[in-house]
Amino acid sequence: MAGGNAPYRVENGELIGRAAAKTPNSWLVSNQQYGDFIVEFEAKTDPILNSGMMIRGQRRADYRSGVVHGYQAEIDPSKRAWSGGLYDEQRRQWLYTLGRNEAARRAFRSGDWNRYRVEAIGNRIRTWINGVPAADLVDDTDARGFIALQVHSVSDEVAAKNPEVRFRKIRVITDRPQRYALPETKLEQQGWLTNRISPGEARAGWRLLWDGRTTNGWRSAKGPSFPAKGWAINDGILSVEPSGGGESTNGGDIITTRDYSDFELSVDFRLTPGANSGIKYFVDPSLLKGEGSAIGLEYQLLDDERHPDAKMGRDGNRTLGSLYDLITARNLSDPDSPGKRINPPGEWNRALLVVRGNHVEHWLNGFKVVEYERGSPEFRQLVAMSKYAKWPRFGEGKSGPILLQDHGDRVDFRSIKLRGR
Structure with a gap:
């Protein structure tokens, strides 16, 4: 665990996190560090609870008192519907929104199970939501880090409703993942390379x-x-x-x-x-x-x-x-x-x-x-x-x-x- 103290439990093959009052974002962090990999998982969250999976996550004592930070594949049940977008937690904020990707916005099923795929290979991160391309990011900030599952901080009013996020069928490829990368798509790529074109x-x-x-x-x-x-x-x-x-x-x-x-x-x-x-x-x-x-x-x-x-x-x-x-x-x-x-x-x-x-x-x-x-x-x-x-x-x-x-x-x-x- 890192960050806040929201409780997690395992039940019927699902990893479940429940929102808690008066606590910051909570993270269930992998023991292992990952560089290049492909991860797939399914997630279902209460319509009032934001969540996500952090990839190549970071936690250092010399950065904001050890706060968890890094790339996050978004689980966004709000009307905005940016699930699959890429957010830079506790750093640069949004790196790839779904503001110009209507197909991915429509692909998310609020209140139901959704299938995610994340490919982090080299300096490129791509995401899919229910088989629909969501994000294509090129950024060289972090090449390696942990995977973490988020329970977002909430207000006391929301916490009283005991909202939960559920994860299941989490699997990862680390051995030469480029062999299993999906073909190129027509999705717009966004580069964050300083003074360079991706x-x-x-x-x-x-x-x-x-x-x-x-x-x-x-x-x-x-x-x-x-x-x-x-x-x-x-x-x-x-x-x-x-x-x-x-x-x-x-x-x-x-x-x-x-x-x-x-x-x-x-x-x-x-x-x-x-x-x-x-x-x-x-x-x-x-x-x-x-x-x-x-x-x-x-x-x-x-x-x-x-x-x-x-x-x-x-x-x-x-x-x-x-x-x-x-x-x-x-x-x-x-x-x-x-x-x-x-x-x-x-x-x-x-x-x-x-x-x-x-x-x-x-x-x-x-x-x-x-x-x-x-x-x-x-x-x-x-x-x-x-x-x-x-x-x-x-x-x-x-x-x-x-x-x-x-x-x-x-x-x-x-x-x-x-x-x-």
């Missing part, structure tokens, strides 16, 4: 928009060259240098050297306390020649807790993940948990922009937070009420460069990748 991402058309070393492919939003100051590249990280919080007053914004019109953009970013920045798209550098940031649609990057901009605008439309000054970021992926999933300043977050013609989506750490149609009556009404009202047909250009904003605060970027045109 094989599956490459097959799907992803490429690095920043190479992790040079300024190639980027220039100043106000000139033909990369800024001589205000930006730094160190250890695979592109950073805005702090300069007192002014908007584009130091090195200034940087933009891509080519335009994009139909694309997906993934950016890992790390805020410092109180920081403000942004990722802009469909930028028109010609609209503002003087001081200030170039004009374009903006995926807002902000420390909502500390920066005053979070309380400005309307209804929170200047907070992290929002379409700046237009649409407030909200959790659109999880009806039971309206709050955004944010890693705090000092930790990495992942922004995803999806642009399909006029249809645009903002995603934050695997959760959809904004969705809209450029040029629609609703969009134009929002523009008319915003700081962009003076720019005719704001945000409706056919194409434009992508911009990283200098707002005078230290913000770090890495693993900037794009597919599309």
Whole structure:
């Protein structure tokens, strides 16, 4: 046992865990450590109890006082239905959600037995739920660890109902598991390799928009060259240098050297306390020649807790993940948990922009937070009420460069990748 003190028992060939009040997540941990392996099991949980199987799990005295952490294949009976997704317990949170995998969401049978398969081979982890591909992750954080069965922490009210999770038919292959790996699927692969494209991402058309070393492919939003100051590249990280919080007053914004019109953009970013920045798209550098940031649609990057901009605008439309000054970021992926999933300043977050013609989506750490149609009556009404009202047909250009904003605060970027045109 590790973590909390929820009770486990064996009964009729089933390993059963019961939720308990006033205790953190509880884990039944394997004695053996596993590197490359395939594990299959069946699980059934009460509809009010979250659970999961941790794979390559970790527990070290030098990490958060020995808390259990690592990859977890999710058992999620909520309306969100992300069973089979991959969660990084006590670390980076969600690595592979089912927000864009409707087939796997439908495959889970709440209140019934569900069959899981997990393949952990090399730096790739794949999952299936009732035979349906659920997750395909490439990440090199942990290559070996224990397997553990979770009983999630619950409120006193839920604990009073004695919810249980049941596991059975757990079996594992450790001898050359690659011989038994299932064939490739059409499932989208998500890579967490720093400044590298995974094989599956490459097959799907992803490429690095920043190479992790040079300024190639980027220039100043106000000139033909990369800024001589205000930006730094160190250890695979592109950073805005702090300069007192002014908007584009130091090195200034940087933009891509080519335009994009139909694309997906993934950016890992790390805020410092109180920081403000942004990722802009469909930028028109010609609209503002003087001081200030170039004009374009903006995926807002902000420390909502500390920066005053979070309380400005309307209804929170200047907070992290929002379409700046237009649409407030909200959790659109999880009806039971309206709050955004944010890693705090000092930790990495992942922004995803999806642009399909006029249809645009903002995603934050695997959760959809904004969705809209450029040029629609609703969009134009929002523009008319915003700081962009003076720019005719704001945000409706056919194409434009992508911009990283200098707002005078230290913000770090890495693993900037794009597919599309």
